[in-house]
């Protein structure tokens with residue numbers, strides 16, 4: 001893993017984040033939050049954290065009181081109700097309400113506490129199902145959403161508008177990033193609720209260990225997805241806190257996509273599974289394609305460092321280590 005700041009071209013621009021800044025990372029035990037904590041710490045900042053057992057971020061009063069007492073220099077809002085295609089379609093109420101409540105609590109609480117910088121994390125699913133590819137930030141609110149994650153996407157769109165409203169009404173330096181599909185250490189490997197990449201690692205690993213002749217995956221295998229390693233995402237988040245102060249959200253992706261069928265081929269290879277893949281077309285495909293246009297982020301000097309195959313191999317190694325499993 002590299003700890004270099006991406007892009008030397010921006011080094012002469014003064015940072016919006018002071019050296020040794022105190023940053024509250026909401027959701028620090030999650031995939032994204034844990035990576036952001038690692039990145040901030042590696043760059044000499046101080047990550048402030050509070051577990052859900054001590055602070056439920058849906059509780060606006062307690063969240064506001066915590067932020068008033070802690071008074072960090074900045075907030076990274078990486079706490080959310082998150083899940084793959086089946087979790088999103090099965091629990092739309094929680095994906096809508098938890099996310100709206102967390103966003104309202106944290107953003108309003110940060111503003112009331114006088115916190116000057118906040119980074120809100122949305123998702124590539126906020127864009128219309130039939131958006132032009134690659135998807136520019138300007139595609140927001142130009143067409144109907146993908147039904148499997150409409151509730152979650154609408155909560156995230158409300159979050160973007162909330163962030164823009166604090167900037168427009170109060171001059172707050174609050175910003176939004178829209179990451180593509182992420183993966184890496186700290187991911188959720190539960191087969192019912194996870195995203196596709198950890199699910200495939202687990203399915204192929206378990207099939208190899210049990211000698212199963214076939215693995216059944218969801219949908220047709222034809223949807224295309226873009227994947228970014230979470231350590232690259234964390235580098236982009238810190239870069240945005242340091243260098244970006246605009247009204248528009250910023251897409252964060254790798255710039256390349258592949259079909260789920262191609263992803264399955266890579267994961268089976270990395271996990272040394274030699275059986276066949278079957279497709280359960282009764283399961284949803286979701287959006288056909290969501291490749292992000294990452295030119296705005298690239299102009300800030302960001303470039304991803306971890307290739308997909310290498311990232312999958314590292315994530316597989318991490319997961320094996322977590323379980324004490326043998327290859």
Ligand SMILES: NC(=O)C1=CN([C@@H]2O[C@H](COP(=O)(O)OP(=O)(O)OC[C@H]3O[C@@H](n4cnc5c(N)ncnc54)[C@H](OP(=O)(O)O)[C@@H]3O)[C@@H](O)[C@H]2O)C=CC1
Pocket residue numbers: 026027028029030031032033051052053055056057058077078079080081082098102121122123124178179180181182183186187188195
């Ligand atoms: N994973 C992905 O592929 C993508 C993620 N994103 C965005 O990145 C952000 C982080 O996602 P990710 O890290 O994957 O999600 P995770 O589920 O891995 O982590 C979410 C974190 O939020 C915390 N959390 C959830 N609800 C509450 C609550 N009520 N009070 C306090 N803490 C809470 C969880 O706490 P606990 O550990 O206690 O459960 C967890 O630490 C989200 O905004 C998501 O939309 C965007 C695009 C893709």
Ligand SMILES: C[C@H]1O[C@H](OP(=O)(O)OP(=O)(O)OC[C@H]2O[C@@H](n3cnc4c(=O)[nH]c(N)nc43)[C@H](O)[C@@H]2O)[C@@H](O)[C@@H](O)C1=O
Pocket residue numbers: 083084085086088123124125149152153180181182193194195196197199200217218219220223225260283284285286287
């Ligand atoms: C990040 C993003 O994540 C979600 O959108 P998604 O990209 O559709 O989600 P996914 O990763 O679960 O699936 C991607 C593709 O993969 C196929 N697939 C095959 N086999 C398995 C499988 O075993 N598990 C899963 N989960 N998917 C599988 C699956 O059928 C689909 O075609 C939303 O939460 C959305 O809101 C969001 O922001």
